Amino acid sequence: MKKIYTLFLCLLAPNISTIAQVPNPTSGEIFLDLKKLNVLGSAMHIAAHPDDENSLLLAYLAKERLVNTFYLALTRGDGGQNLIGSEQGEYIGIIRTQELLAARRTDGAQQLFTHAYDFGYSKTREETLDFWGKDLILGDVVYLIRKFRPDVLIARFPPDERAGHGHHNSSAYLAHEAFKISGDPTKFPEQLKYVKPWQPERIVWNTYSRGFQNNAPTDGGEYVEVDLSGYNPILGKSYSEIAASSRSMHKTQGFGSAPNINLRKDFMLHVDGKPAKADLFDDVDLSWNRVKNSGKVSQMIQKAIADFDLTQPSASVPALVEIYKELETLDSKDFYVRKKKEEVQELIKESLGLWFETNPADYSASPGGKATVNIKVVNRSLTPVTLKSIKMTGAAFDSTLNVSLNSYEALQFDKTIGIPKNLAITQPYWLRKPIKDRKVFQFDNPDLVGKPENDPELETAYTFFIEGSTFTFTSPWKYKSVDPSEGEIYRPFELRPAVTVNLSEQVFVFADQQPKSVDLLLKANEPNMKGKIAFDLPKGWKAEPAQLDFSTKDKYEEKIYTVKVTPPTGDSEGKMAVKVTTDRGTLSYSLRSVEFRHIPTQTLFPPAETELVKLNIKNLAKKIGYIAGAGDEVPAALRQMGTEVTMLDEKELGKDLSLYDAIVVGVRAYNTEDRLGFYQQKLLDYVKNGGTMVVQYATARNGFLSNGLKVENMGPYPFDISRDRVTDENATMKFLNPNEPLLNNPNTITQKDFEGWIQERGLYFASGFEKNYTPVFASKDPGEEEQRGSLIYTKYGKGIYIYTGISFFRELPAGVPGAYRLFANLISAGK
Numbered sequence: 001m002k003k004i005y006t007l008f009l010c011l012l013a014p015n016i017s018t019i020a021q022v023p024n025p026t027s028g029e030i031f032l033d034l035k036k037l038n039v040l041g042s043a044m045h046i047a048a049h050p051d052d053e054n055s056l057l058l059a060y061l062a063k064e065r066l067v068n069t070f071y072l073a074l075t076r077g078d079g080g081q082n083l084i085g086s087e088q089g090e091y092i093g094i095i096r097t098q099e100l101l102a103a104r105r106t107d108g109a110q111q112l113f114t115h116a117y118d119f120g121y122s123k124t125r126e127e128t129l130d131f132w133g134k135d136l137i138l139g140d141v142v143y144l145i146r147k148f149r150p151d152v153l154i155a156r157f158p159p160d161e162r163a164g165h166g167h168h169n170s171s172a173y174l175a176h177e178a179f180k181i182s183g184d185p186t187k188f189p190e191q192l193k194y195v196k197p198w199q200p201e202r203i204v205w206n207t208y209s210r211g212f213q214n215n216a217p218t219d220g221g222e223y224v225e226v227d228l229s230g231y232n233p234i235l236g237k238s239y240s241e242i243a244a245s246s247r248s249m250h251k252t253q254g255f256g257s258a259p260n261i262n263l264r265k266d267f268m269l270h271v272d273g274k275p276a277k278a279d280l281f282d283d284v285d286l287s288w289n290r291v292k293n294s295g296k297v298s299q300m301i302q303k304a305i306a307d308f309d310l311t312q313p314s315a316s317v318p319a320l321v322e323i324y325k326e327l328e329t330l331d332s333k334d335f336y337v338r339k340k341k342e343e344v345q346e347l348i349k350e351s352l353g354l355w356f357e358t359n360p361a362d363y364s365a366s367p368g369g370k371a372t373v374n375i376k377v378v379n380r381s382l383t384p385v386t387l388k389s390i391k392m393t394g395a396a397f398d399s400t401l402n403v404s405l406n407s408y409e410a411l412q413f414d415k416t417i418g419i420p421k422n423l424a425i426t427q428p429y430w431l432r433k434p435i436k437d438r439k440v441f442q443f444d445n446p447d448l449v450g451k452p453e454n455d456p457e458l459e460t461a462y463t464f465f466i467e468g469s470t471f472t473f474t475s476p477w478k479y480k481s482v483d484p485s486e487g488e489i490y491r492p493f494e495l496r497p498a499v500t501v502n503l504s505e506q507v508f509v510f511a512d513q514q515p516k517s518v519d520l521l522l523k524a525n526e527p528n529m530k531g532k533i534a535f536d537l538p539k540g541w542k543a544e545p546a547q548l549d550f551s552t553k554d555k556y557e558e559k560i561y562t563v564k565v566t567p568p569t570g571d572s573e574g575k576m577a578v579k580v581t582t583d584r585g586t587l588s589y590s591l592r593s594v595e596f597r598h599i600p601t602q603t604l605f606p607p608a609e610t611e612l613v614k615l616n617i618k619n620l621a622k623k624i625g626y627i628a629g630a631g632d633e634v635p636a637a638l639r640q641m642g643t644e645v646t647m648l649d650e651k652e653l654g655k656d657l658s659l660y661d662a663i664v665v666g667v668r669a670y671n672t673e674d675r676l677g678f679y680q681q682k683l684l685d686y687v688k689n690g691g692t693m694v695v696q697y698a699t700a701r702n703g704f705l706s707n708g709l710k711v712e713n714m715g716p717y718p719f720d721i722s723r724d725r726v727t728d729e730n731a732t733m734k735f736l737n738p739n740e741p742l743l744n745n746p747n748t749i750t751q752k753d754f755e756g757w758i759q760e761r762g763l764y765f766a767s768g769f770e771k772n773y774t775p776v777f778a779s780k781d782p783g784e785e786e787q788r789g790s791l792i793y794t795k796y797g798k799g800i801y802i803y804t805g806i807s808f809f810r811e812l813p814a815g816v817p818g819a820y821r822l823f824a825n826l827i828s829a830g831k
Contacts, residue, residue, distance in 0.1 A: 027310040028234040030350050034308055034316070035066055037301045037323070037343060040336045041286040042068035044150035045109070045206075046141070046175040048167035049118060050077040050096040051250040052156050054206055055107050056243035057266060060228045062108030064239065067286070068339070069109040070148055072450075073100065074137060074171050075118035076430075079759065082631035083254045083672065087594060088810065090431055091604075092252060092631075093118065098599035099249045101452055107246040112148075112450040114140035115430075115440045120759040121727050122166030123781055125159070129170055131439045137170075139188050141178040144450045146195035149335055151284045153179055153203040155271065172205065179203040179272055194446055201284050202273030206266055214266050222270040226280055229264040240264065251598055291336050297326050313351040314381035320348050321467040345471055353380030356475055358392075358460040361414075362555075363479035364494040364603075366526045368421040368584060373477065376412040377462065379405040386465040387411065393474070394423055394458040419495070423457050425589070426494040427605055438758065457495055491601050496525040498584040500591040501533070503576075503610040506633075507815040508565065509640040510614040515566040518543075518610070520578060522559050523591060524552035531582035533561065538574025541612060542566045550580075567614035573817060578608040611815035618746035619643060620828035621661035621692070625652070627673065629666025629696065629809075637812035638664070641824055653679045662692040662827040667809045670698040670709045677710040684716050688797030692830035697721075697764040697805040715803060716796040717772035724787050725763035725805070726779045733761065734778040734786070742776055742793065742802075742825050749825065753818025762806040765789030773803075793829070800829045 025033070043061050047053055053071045062069040078093030087095060097113075104111045116137050122128045129137075145153070157163035159172040181187040183199030204224075207217050217223050231238040244259040268280055276282040288298035304319040324344045330337045348354075355378040365371040379385040385405045391398045395417045405411060424432075429448050430441035456476035463472045477493040504519035520533065530551035535543045544564045552559065565576065580587045589605040619641045625648045626635050635645045646652060648663070653675065657663065663686060670676055676683075687693045700708040700721040713719075733754045735743055743749040754761075761779055766789035769775070775788040793802040804826070811819035 024353055024355075025350050027313050028236075030313050030347065031305075031308055031310065032063065032066065032234060033343065033347055033350065034301075034305055037340060037347070038288065038298060038305070039066040039286050040288060040290050040340075041281060041284055042070065042148060042150045043152045043154060043280070044070040044072055044112075044145065044148065044200075045154045045156065046072045046074075046171055047156035048074050048171040049080065050100045051247070051253050051255055052168070052171075053103075054156060054266070055103065055246040056228050056239055056264065057154070057206060057226070058104075058109040059107040059239040059242040059246065060226070060230070063232060063235065063242065064230055065281070067151075067281075068148070070112055070144075070150065071100075071104065071109050072112040072114070072141065072144060074114050074116045074141075074174070075167065076113060077118050079118035079120035080253060081668070082252050083668070084252055084596065084631075085594075086631045086633050088631065088633075088813070090117075090435065091592070091594065094428065094602050094604065095252055095594060095596065095599060096250075097452055098602060099251065102599060103246040103249040106249065107242055111452045112144055113430075113452060114144075114449065115443070116140075117435050117438060117440050118167070119438055121725060121763065123727055123784075124166045125169040125173055126166075127727075128166035129173075132170075133440060134174075136440060138174050138177055139191070140449050141174050142182045142188050143191050143195060143446065145178055145182040145200065146191060146198045147450065149198045151201050151286075152280055153200050154268065155203065155205045158205055158207075176203060176271060191446065200273065201281075202276060203271045204268035204276070204280070205271055207269045214264065216267050217269050222275045223267050224276045224278060224280060224282075226266045226268060227264075228266055229262065249598065251596070291330060291334055294330060294337075297323060297330070297340075300326060314353070314383045317348055317351050317381075317383050318467050320344055320351065321469050324348070324471075325469065345473070348466060348471060349473055351381075352383055352385065352466070354378075354385070354464070354473075355380060356460075356462045356473065357480075358475065358477045360477055360479050360493050363491050364496045364525060365419050366496050366498045366584070367419055367423045367425065369419050369498070369526050370416055371419060371477075372414060372416045374412060374414050375460065376410055377405065378410045379407055382407050383466070388463045388465050388470065391461045391463075392417065392458065393461060394456075395419060419458075423495055425497055425605055426454075426457070426492070426603060429454050431604065456493075458493060492603075494603050496591070496603075497587050497589040497605055498526045499524055499529055499531070499580045499582055499587055500589045500605065501578045501580060501608040502590045502592075503578065503608065505610060505636060505640065506813055507611040507613060507637065507640060508576075509617070509637075509815070509820055510567040510612070511617045511619070511642065513567065513569065515544075515564040517562050518565050518576070520561045520563070522550055522552075522561060522580070524555060524557045527555045528553060529582055531580055534579045534581070535563070536575075536577040536579065537565075538572060538576070538612060540568030540570075540572060541574070541576070543576070565612065567612070570614070571616060571817070572612070572614045573815065574612055575609045576612050580608075613815050613817055613820070615817040615820065616747075617641065617817075617821050617824055618828075619824040620746050620831035621824075623659060623661050624827060625657060625660040625663040627653075627663070627665045627669050627676070629669035630672050632666040632809065633813045634664070634666060634696070634809055637820070637823075638827070641820060643827070650675055653682070657682065657686040657691065658689065660686075660691065662694060662830065664827065665693070665695040667696045668698055670695070670711060670714055674710060680711045684796070684801075687716065687799035687801050690798035690830065692800045692802070692827065694802045694804065694826045696808060697762070699764055715773075715794070715801050717794060719769035719773060719792070719803070720767045721764055722767040722789065724765040724767065724789060726761035726781055726787060726790070727759075728781050729757040729760055731761050731779045731781060736775055736778055736788070740774075740776055742791070742829060745825060746828055746831075747821040747825055749818070749822055753821055755818065756816055757807075757811055757819070758814050758816065759810055760807050762790045762804070765805040766792050766803050769803075802826055802829065 076093035077096035155172040157168040157172045163169040241259040244257040247257040288294040361372045433442035459476045502521045533548040590608040593603040773792040776791040778786040791804045
């Protein structure tokens with residue numbers, strides 16, 4: 001389903017992201033956009049993560065009420081799970097950002113974000129705001145309210161324990177706090193260089209009860225009903241159908257949805273401001289009365305609506321041009337005048353079916369290099385249009401043409417463009433600096449606050465003469481190709497470092513003094529590259545050779561180099577960085593490209609480095625069978641411990657399992673892998689006959705059975721999966737029995753082994769196990785009771801069965817030494 005360049009690009013078969021060009025809107029959609037010109041208002045929906053949003057409400061607001069509609073997700077969902085790949089952290093945040101943008105293209109809303117990094121599950125608002133920094137994220141919310149001027153704020157969650165966890169609670173709290181101060185010029189006064197104070201009319205909570213059932217609030221307070229069960233005959237869809245398509249974009253979370261074509265009412269509980277009596281926008285003037293001297297504009301728009309011809313949208317262009325001229329007579333600083341001018345200009349383009357693209361011949365170039373582009377312009381109407389000029393921003397090309405465009409006939413030509421050396425490589429703006437303490441993204445430019453992705457470094461401005469007026473439209477460069485099975489495919493144009501180097505593993509673990517081979521995949525992103533490769537190593541580590549020469553002839557040529565890395569005598573950990581010196585300077589980038597069928601290709605250039613870990617570790621399990629789960633990088637970590645790992649697909653599961661010292665089941669495998677329902681008894685027989693089975697966490701949902709799993713019981717004796725977790729990665733791990741074999745064989749586990757963990761201790765702990773299983777640890781978050789279900793085991797026949805909710809799937813790829821030592825004990829339990 002996807003291709004991801006994590007290590008060696010040349011070893012992976014391609015799989016194309018099947019993203020086509022966004023189609024020109026239909027006549028019905030153009031008509032709705034025309035009607036929207038007479039609606040001056042907006043709403044902002046606020047929550048914590050991708051998939052928190054009420055997609056049905058967004059579709060209703062954007063396509064029925066025709067107000068500018070925003071969804072502000074405080075985070076990009078970086079701490080979430082991944083059902084379709086192995087990406088974690090900021091990489092799944094990249095995917096979920098694109099899933100949100102795909103959802104917004106479907107439901108018609110606009111997407112916004114803050115500085116906040118999704119650091120994982122948080123139980124309290126206090127912890128969340130302490131991690132993020134309350135003032136930073138509150139300032140972001142205030143800034144976005146001031147910038148986009150919503151009349152109504154709609155919180156998805158309440159600011160208390162009913163919200164489910166700390167991020168949700170914080171989103172509601174920050175929404176309310178921002179509502180109270182966004183109109184006050186003494187609050188965040190530094191923002192007033194860029195935006196003006198703005199006070200929304202009200203803030204409401206889009207209430208729900210358990211299971212997100214939409215019942216009328218029963219705990220008092222004023223509220224209004226919003227009927228969301230409507231059908232839009234212009235679009236040929238109900239808002240429920242639009243919302244289901246939007247929600248189904250959240251594929252990493254397994255949120256595919258079917259429309260609920262039925263009556264649906266939501267309830268908006270008043271939180272602050274002037275209460276609504278009957279309608280969400282009570283006392284909000286959504287007309288042109290908000291703009292001085294605009295009566296004529298309103299009348300002109302109403303006439304254009306009445307005269308609109310669905311069979312010939314271009315007939316509206318003369319009227320739209322006159323509307324634009326009238327808008328130019330109004331106050332150019334007025335927020336609504338500026339916004340409506342943008343909308344009218346876009347409507348002119350849509351009504352003409354005006355097509356213009358700049359398509360590079362290749363999908364990437366490097367700053368200082370060159371790119372050949374094809375420029376194509378088509379007037380797909382009978383209305384006379386003149387192309388006056390073409391100018392490229394970010395590149396040196398400016399051409400005056402004054403060419404009359406023949407209807408339906410393409411004007412196109414090729415041009416080789418020099419790429420300026422000072423352009424930035426294609427790197428998400430929020431990842432250009434390290435994530436501060438894994439809590440917030442670092443960027444200083446206030447103009448970036450809220451933006452879902454980068455502004456294009458390279459775009460083309462096309463200036464047209466239409467009905468006596470001049471209009472300029474811009475479009476980013478986009479690479480396109482034709483796939484035999486998928487048709488035309490678009491891909492974002494990338495600015496790449498001239499050379500990238502990927503290392504063969506994210507982590508190298510050394511259990512002794514023996515050197516290990518580290519393979520480097522060098523990729524030239526420009527032709528005729530040459531230079532030297534050198535290494536920055538932690539103190540005491542050595543690389544042989546210490547320096548390498550390289551040369552390449554062709555663009556995208558790849559070469560593999562190998563160095564021997566030797567650890568110091570004692571325990572040590574640190575990063576090995578690769579530095580490449582060329583005539584373009586010294587570079588230290590790797591290349592990571594993520595491709596899924598439902599989003600555009602996303603390419604990042606993280607530092608060219610790997611984690612080196614020297615530790616005292618023993619592992620008695622030499623041959624492991626592994627059943628992959630959802631998004632699983634644990635097998636690579638097991639190989640670093642000197643273990644031979646065989647991935648157990650249907651064919652391998654059908655063979656003799658007694659060959660394995662242990663069998664490990666990946667995260668959520670019991671939720672996602674149907675085959676486990678057929679091979680469960682064989683796996684338990686393997687344990688009964690002397691094998692060791694280690695099962696990583698599962699969730700109690702998304703399966704065939706009522707318990708959400710593919711089997712009735714995961715273990716030889718029943719136990720339940722709870723939602724219990726310990727989110728404090730520094731929480732004390734109390735040893736319930738210090739003499740426990742799992743804590744002493746072959747490695748003696750101490751509290752030092754729980755230092756340096758990331759994000760959490762664990763999640764989805766076992767419960768109801770006390771009769772037949774032995775717990776190993778007790779742990780807790782501050783102020784809570786001890787949890788004992790993070791690691792349990794039982795002897796079954798001659799073997800050992802282990803269930804663990806400890807987050808090894810995060811800790812092992814991150815190179816946490818203690819996680820390796822503890823996991824070695826688990827897989828060695830039968831030895």
